[in-house]
Amino acid sequence: MTAAALSRADIGPAFIPVDIGHDVYAAVTDPSTAFWALVDKTRIQEELAGGSLLDAYRKKVGDFARELHALRFELKPSGVYLNPTERCNLNCTYCYLPGEQRSNGSHMPHETLNASLGKLRDYFRSVMPEGRKPRAIFHGAEPLMNKEAVFSAIDAFGDDFVFGLQTNGTLLDDAALEFLTSRNVSIGLSLDGPFAGVTDATRKTWGGKSVHDKVLAAMEKLKGYGSWSVITTCTTENLPYLTQMVELFHAHEVPTCMLNTVRCTLPGARGVKPADGDMAKAFFAAMDRTHELYRETGRKLMVANFANILIGILAPTARRLMCDISPCGGGRAFFALAADGGLYPCSEFIGLPRFNGGNLLAEGGVEAALASAAFQTVTTRDVDTFSPCGDCAIRHFCGSPCPAEAHEMNGGMEKTGAFCEFYKEQVNYAMRLIADGKANDYLWDGWDEDTETIFNHVLN
Amino acid sequence: MQQAKHKQHQQTAATAPTAPAPMPTIAVRKSCNPDGIGLSHYVLMDKKAAK
Numbered sequence: 001m002t003a004a005a006l007s008r009a010d011i012g013p014a015f016i017p018v019d020i021g022h023d024v025y026a027a028v029t030d031p032s033t034a035f036w037a038l039v040d041k042t043r044i045q046e047e048l049a050g051g052s053l054l055d056a057y058r059k060k061v062g063d064f065a066r067e068l069h070a071l072r073f074e075l076k077p078s079g080v081y082l083n084p085t086e087r088c089n090l091n092c093t094y095c096y097l098p099g100e101q102r103s104n105g106s107h108m109p110h111e112t113l114n115a116s117l118g119k120l121r122d123y124f125r126s127v128m129p130e131g132r133k134p135r136a137i138f139h140g141a142e143p144l145m146n147k148e149a150v151f152s153a154i155d156a157f158g159d160d161f162v163f164g165l166q167t168n169g170t171l172l173d174d175a176a177l178e179f180l181t182s183r184n185v186s187i188g189l190s191l192d193g194p195f196a197g198v199t200d201a202t203r204k205t206w207g208g209k210s211v212h213d214k215v216l217a218a219m220e221k222l223k224g225y226g227s228w229s230v231i232t233t234c235t236t237e238n239l240p241y242l243t244q245m246v247e248l249f250h251a252h253e254v255p256t257c258m259l260n261t262v263r264c265t266l267p268g269a270r271g272v273k274p275a276d277g278d279m280a281k282a283f284f285a286a287m288d289r290t291h292e293l294y295r296e297t298g299r300k301l302m303v304a305n306f307a308n309i310l311i312g313i314l315a316p317t318a319r320r321l322m323c324d325i326s327p328c329g330g331g332r333a334f335f336a337l338a339a340d341g342g343l344y345p346c347s348e349f350i351g352l353p354r355f356n357g358g359n360l361l362a363e364g365g366v367e368a369a370l371a372s373a374a375f376q377t378v379t380t381r382d383v384d385t386f387s388p389c390g391d392c393a394i395r396h397f398c399g400s401p402c403p404a405e406a407h408e409m410n411g412g413m414e415k416t417g418a419f420c421e422f423y424k425e426q427v428n429y430a431m432r433l434i435a436d437g438k439a440n441d442y443l444w445d446g447w448d449e450d451t452e453t454i455f456n457h458v459l460n
Numbered sequence: 461m462q463q464a465k466h467k468q469h470q471q472t473a474a475t476a477p478t479a480p481a482p483m484p485t486i487a488v489r490k491s492c493n494p495d496g497i498g499l500s501h502y503v504l505m506d507k508k509a510a511k
Contacts, residue, residue, distance in 0.1 A: 024483050037487035053485055071494050079497030137502050166502040186504045260500045304503045315490035321498040334497040347501060451490035458484050
């Protein structure tokens with residue numbers, strides 16, 4: 001233990017105040033354990049100096065530290081993102097996969113896909129508790145470009161994996177929908193605008209044709225299906241339309257969407273990157289609109305990337321997305337398989353050869369990749385250890401995503417991701433909702449059914 | 461209504477102003493076995509839907 005750590009241990013835990021922009025409440029946090037409390041601003045000095053809150057926290061600080069450490073450093077992978085082809089029929093402005101692969105790349109042969117799933121099944125059986133199935137998500141490029149191999153694999157391994165498919169939706173015909181929904185495959189679509197003119201600015205075919213109406217048609221057919229979602233990638237092109245976007249999703253009964261900041265891993269994406277302040281303004285307006293729609297209709301539209309921030313605050317171990325935690329889930333909670341058999345910490349790295357951890361079907365397979373220098377570069381990226389994250393009060397609600405864009409855009413793993421200020425504002429917004437008793441309105445019903453309340457301090 | 465307002469005004473004037481009581485502190489933490497595998501390109505939020 002270092003001298004500084006010993007000194008901290010002598011003093012005990014201390015709180016950092018955070019102005020969350022609320023009329024009544026401010027937050028205090030101990031970032032090292034992701035602990036937080038909302039305190040009346042008139043009482044903040046006494047809480048910082050010590051009191052019943054700090055006393056109650058002292059009794060739990062060891063448990064919280066162990067819980068967070070386990071979440072950050074002791075997980076075994078339970079999911080894989082499978083790229084069954086390098087090809088895509090679209091040429092989106094911000095894609096993180098190289099254009100040459102997407103236009104002229106190869107499909108993974110059917111036999112290789114089946115052999116890969118067999119090897120993955122054996123790996124997951126060796127690390128996961130009995131009775132829990134791993135997730136296998138077919139991912140892009142566009143997986144339905146190699147539809148026959150994908151569907152054959154889903155049928156062959158349906159007892160071994162919980163399957164998902166992320167698709168641009170253009171090849172999702174009636175037969176494909178029937179196949180996937182009858183097997184309870186979770187389906188993710190992508191749509192960037194409330195009307196074609198906006199979607200077309202970033203998502204279109206290689207020949208420049210619009211795909212907007214095809215995605216809307218797929219959404220219409222998925223209405224009522226239990227397990228589907230739509231991703232909107234937020235760029236300078238669609239930022240003014242985010243509120244209309246959530247109105248469209250709500251009208252189409254989309255159960256879950258994501259309003260993601262564009263990942264700036266490759267240069268093409270950086271050309272449509274919104275400023276943090278603009279992103280925050282448009283995003284919170286859209287979030288406010290989802291709440292109005294919920295109050296008007298009684299039906300929620302889950303904005304998953306924001307819900308995950310809320311859950312990361314309320315129940316750190318219950319988070320579903322593993323981007324907003326450090327180290328991120330890449331190479332820890334999941335990994336990615338490229339169409340050439342290469343293993344990467346996450347799909348985001350597939351265009352970056354230095355992050356290839358080896359071939360799945362080679363000797364060593366997954367274990368060798370997890371132990372490789374390529375994976376370790378990502379799995380050891382720790383916000384506690386670099387500036388400015390190391391001093392940030394919300395670093396374990398944010399995680400400083402994403403390592404791929406930190407590395408490629410900002411020059412190294414010990415750099416922040418692309419949207420530092422936006423993440424701070426998201427946490428403040430989430431804290432304000434908790435202060436106002438509205439957090440559950442932004443989460444799906446029963447989100448905490450499998451959780452246990454381990455701290456509930458109310459001081460009147 | 462005007463009478464009631466007048467009465468209220470008299471009461472307020474007769475009582476020394478007091479600061480409002482502080483709002484209660486809120487601090488909650490829940491815990492479960494972690495099993496999230498979502499990333500920004502794909503997510504399934506509801507655990508039950510994945511089973």
